[in-house]
Amino acid sequence: xxxxxxxSKIPDxxxxxxxxxxxxxxxxxxxxxxxxxxxxxxxxxxxxxxxxCWQEIGNSIARWQQGLIKESLAAGDRxxxxxxxxVEWVCFEQAALALxxxxxxxxxxxxxxxxxxxxKDSGSRLLLTGTAEQWLKLVPLATSFPELDKVICLExxxxxxxxxxxxxxxxxxxxxxxxxxxxxxxNPDSLATIVYTSGTTGPxxxxxxxxxxxxxNAEAILKVIPCYTSDVLLSFLPLSHTFERTxxxxxxxxxxxxxxxxxxxxxxxxxxxxxxxxIIISVPRIFEKVYAKVRHQLQQKSSFAQWLFQLxxxxxxxxxxxxxxxxxxxxxxxxxxxxxxxxxxxAKILDRLGGRIRFAVSGGAPLHEAVSRFFLSLGLxxxxxxxxxxxAPVVSTNSLDHNxxxxxxxxxxxxxxxxxxxxxxxxxxxxxxSGYWNLPDKTKEAIDxxxxxxxxxxxxxxxxxxxxxxxxxxxxxxxxxEKVPPVDLEMTIGGDPLFDHVMVVGEGMPYLxxxxxxxxxxxxxxxxxxxxxxxxxxxxxEPAAKQAVIKKLEALLHEFPGNARIRTxxxxxxxWSIANGLLTxxxxxxxxxxxxxxxxxxKELYKGHEVxx
Numbered sequence: 001x002x003x004x005x006x007x008s009k010i011p012d013x014x015x016x017x018x019x020x021x022x023x024x025x026x027x028x029x030x031x032x033x034x035x036x037x038x039x040x041x042x043x044x045x046x047x048x049x050x051x052x053c054w055q056e057i058g059n060s061i062a063r064w065q066q067g068l069i070k071e072s073l074a075a076g077d078r079x080x081x082x083x084x085x086x087v088e089w090v091c092f093e094q095a096a097l098a099l100x101x102x103x104x105x106x107x108x109x110x111x112x113x114x115x116x117x118x119x120k121d122s123g124s125r126l127l128l129t130g131t132a133e134q135w136l137k138l139v140p141l142a143t144s145f146p147e148l149d150k151v152i153c154l155e156x157x158x159x160x161x162x163x164x165x166x167x168x169x170x171x172x173x174x175x176x177x178x179x180x181x182x183x184x185x186x187n188p189d190s191l192a193t194i195v196y197t198s199g200t201t202g203p204x205x206x207x208x209x210x211x212x213x214x215x216x217n218a219e220a221i222l223k224v225i226p227c228y229t230s231d232v233l234l235s236f237l238p239l240s241h242t243f244e245r246t247x248x249x250x251x252x253x254x255x256x257x258x259x260x261x262x263x264x265x266x267x268x269x270x271x272x273x274x275x276x277x278x279i280i281i282s283v284p285r286i287f288e289k290v291y292a293k294v295r296h297q298l299q300q301k302s303s304f305a306q307w308l309f310q311l312x313x314x315x316x317x318x319x320x321x322x323x324x325x326x327x328x329x330x331x332x333x334x335x336x337x338x339x340x341x342x343x344x345x346x347a348k349i350l351d352r353l354g355g356r357i358r359f360a361v362s363g364g365a366p367l368h369e370a371v372s373r374f375f376l377s378l379g380l381x382x383x384x385x386x387x388x389x390x391x392a393p394v395v396s397t398n399s400l401d402h403n404x405x406x407x408x409x410x411x412x413x414x415x416x417x418x419x420x421x422x423x424x425x426x427x428x429x430x431x432x433x434s435g436y437w438n439l440p441d442k443t444k445e446a447i448d449x450x451x452x453x454x455x456x457x458x459x460x461x462x463x464x465x466x467x468x469x470x471x472x473x474x475x476x477x478x479x480x481x482e483k484v485p486p487v488d489l490e491m492t493i494g495g496d497p498l499f500d501h502v503m504v505v506g507e508g509m510p511y512l513x514x515x516x517x518x519x520x521x522x523x524x525x526x527x528x529x530x531x532x533x534x535x536x537x538x539x540x541x542e543p544a545a546k547q548a549v550i551k552k553l554e555a556l557l558h559e560f561p562g563n564a565r566i567r568t569x570x571x572x573x574x575x576w577s578i579a580n581g582l583l584t585x586x587x588x589x590x591x592x593x594x595x596x597x598x599x600x601x602x603k604e605l606y607k608g609h610e611v612x613x
Contacts, residue, residue, distance in 0.1 A: 009228040012256035016215035022192055022250065023098035023183045025215065029253055030058040036229065039087050040260035040275070049260075049274070052087060060087070062178040064095035071126060071150055075100030075184060078194065080124040082106040082115065082134055085239050085261045088154060088170075090249070092128050097211075100185040103193045104206075105240035109579050112137040114204070118196055119145035121438060122206060126150045132157040135167070188212035194437050195242050197389050206437030209242075213392040217431040218251040220412040224399050225383065227255035227279065231358065234277035236262035241585050242393040243364050248281045269352065276354035284367040285587035287360075287382070288494060291371045294349060296497035296522060312345040316377035324403060346378040359383055359400060364586030366468045368491035372405040384408045386466060390446065390453055391415075392431035396466050410464035417466065418452070424472055425459040426452040458485065474591060479510045482563040489514075489564055490589075492556055498522040498549070501576045503594050504566065505602055511567040513605040515598055516549065517576055540571040570601050 012032065019025035029038075034055035043050045052060075073079070079096050081103060083089050093103050104122045106115055108130065115138060119127065125147055129135050132155050142148070142162035151167045153159055159167035192211045196204035233252050237244035252259050260275045262268055272280075298306055319338045321327035350357065359381040362372070367384050375382040385397035386408035395417070398409035411417045416428040428451055435443035447453050458469040470485030477483050486504035493502045493514070501517035518526075518540075527534035530544040539545060546569055553566045576582040582594055595602065 009226070010230065011226060012229050013219070013222050013226075014254050014256075016188075016212065016219045019215055019254070020188050021097070021183065021185050021190075021211040022214060023094055023181070023185070024211075025250065025253055026058070026061070026094050027181065027183060029256065030054045033229070033256055034058075036256065037258040039090065039258065041087050042261075042263045057087070057090065058181060059178075060091045061094045061098070062181045063175050064091045065098055065181060066175045066178040067152075067173050068095055068099055068101070068126075073099065073101055073125060076102060076191070077126075078102045078104050078122045078124040079126040079128070080104040080106055080119060080122065081128045081240075082108060083128055083130045083154070084108055085235050085244075087261070088128075089239055095181075097185070097192060098181055098183045100190070102191050105193070105195060105245070107238060107240045107578075107585055108134070109585075111581065112141060116141040116144045118204065118206075119148055121196075122194055123147045126152070128152050129154070131155045132159055136160045185211070188215065191434070195240075195245075195389050205439055205442055207242075207389045208434045208437055209392050209431075210434065213431045213433065214246055214250055215254075216414075217246050217392040217394055217412075217429075218254045220414065220431075221247060221251050221394055221397070222255055223413055224397055225359070225361075227252060227257045229256040231255070231257035231278045232275065233257060233259045233279040233281065234262055234271060234275050234354075235259050235281075236265065236268055236271075237281060237283065237364075238585055241364070242389045243283075243387065243586070244281065246392060247361065247363070247394065272352065272354045276356050278356055278358040279360070280353065280357060281361045281363070283364040283586045284362050284371070284491075285365075287362055287367060287371055287375060288491075290349075290352075291374050291495060292497040292499075292519070294374075295495075296519075299497075308341075309345055312341040313374070313377040315341050316346060316379055317373060319379075320376045320403075324401075342379055349378055350380055353380070357381075361385060361397070363387060363394070363397075365588045366408075366487055366491060368488075368495055369406045370492070370495055376403070376405060386457075386468060388427075388453075388455060390433045391427060391429045392433070394431075395427055395429065404462075404465050407462065407465035407467050409466065411466070417461070419459065419461060420452075420454065422472060423458045423460065423469070425455045425457045425466065427455055428452055476504065476506050476512070477508070478506055478512070478563070479508055480563075484512065484564055489557065489560065489566070492560075493553060493566075496552065496556060498526065498552065501589070503589055503591065505595070505605070509606050512563075512565065513568045513570070513602070514553070514566050515570050515572060515594070515601065517572045517574055520573065523571075523573065540573065545571060568605050570598075570605055 014025060014028045019028055035053050037051055038054045038057050039052045040049050079101050081092055096103050104124050127148060132153055135151055139160045139162045148165055151165060152173050154170050156169050156171060188211045191208055193209050194206040196206050233248055235248045239245050262271045298309055315333055315338050318327055318333055322329050357380060361383050363385040372382055381400055383398045385394055387393035387395045395415055396409045396411045414430055418426050420426045432453055456472050458472055460467045470487045475483050476486055489504050490502040493499055498518060499516055500519050503515045504512055506512040524534040527539050530548055532539040532542055549569055578585055582590055
């Protein structure tokens, strides 16, 4: 499925009012464009990419719906999905929604203990898993989620048994054919899904979102960032996360765009070159890693190559600012120099993304301005947005015509924002949740009596643009009373190719310190420069290595105030990942978890400065 970027930009948006419900949206899409491309995914048995049109998707969903009807589930019952992004994910969810069931998406890499908690808390009656192993890990915990009656697995393997829970492989369970999709819920305000927040602190909370919440948000996004029938989106963030689910699934369906499901993060580079998407949606860490890799590679190049690349960035930055109406145009720069530099320098990097990106979106966490400007200066229209699961999820976004790299853009149409105490962002939105599942007290804490959602994010407003400054709970208050938001420091440090992960600490202490996970190859180079053996664990503790890193930090943070200086560091080569619980699914730090796991390391950083008990 290849599209020429020169194809006309044809809008075909289905309104939230016309769709009424999420399965109603799919029904409208099938009726409008039954033979148009809908999805692509890689079939490992056939060893090739397979495409599906909207009518084929509708036929499959009807089969899934007949399978669910056999389970004697009632409208409002919860069904859980533990599956990687795929056409099967879409078919199961759409079939369930059309029966009035409430979908509970789960992360495939979550721990068995947390998955068991979510199954219990949601009271899910049916679970779809991708592999037999996923279910095997849950079997010992089955007594903790007694309401689960049925498990279905896509993998054709025998499933482990658990008391009072029946199991089927998909071939046993799915009917061979079915009729038309029947849509039971016609109330857009009915509950569609319970999405558990990944949360950097505390246990997950189940956010209750209606059909209208999500449909409104998708339509509002398209009013600011139009998508077209010729657009192709490569989906690689988990559909379990509301950012991908709304922006990367419902929004393309509403616009008539197609979606390709990436095979894995390991295969992402090849999939980008194969699919050649026109849209990608990502979290900042993906862009940060590309940025760091390019900077690292550039350090190995000749001085001429470095000069040429810097000229490309300078020229591209001026071109971007001119396109935004913030700089005067130059015939030489715009018509001669920039097209030339774009071909010989910028295109080599953008080709890694498939070579025809119309725009990219970064969300889920703040993106450092330097990283944003880097891609914009290469000619990649990179848009930052901001949102929360509690508002389905997008609150604000930049647009192609109004792109402020340091901000997350102005609020979407109909979204109200104001600044509360301690500069906390408060939000009112048609996408606002009805509350947290089984947690009325937490709901009252989050949404005040006037209907304002307290986001917990510290912001500044410049004109209508929102600038994220950190989280209220993450502001570090030192023993001297200084308040330091660590996120800006961490993003600045993390932009250097030496660092894979960064966490700044110092709550209640006289100075700031940092836990730094080093990139292996960059550490090898640094260690050799310091006369150390990079393969020796003790080399990370050597004063020469720490002094070299602190010197680098001083250069990186020279524009920050004196109270933001990092005085000491712990150098690590550990793995911080989603799988080991140190990162959220959007690759944000789980601060409390990191602090707990590295408590002894942090204590050592402040030896002699302990707070008296």
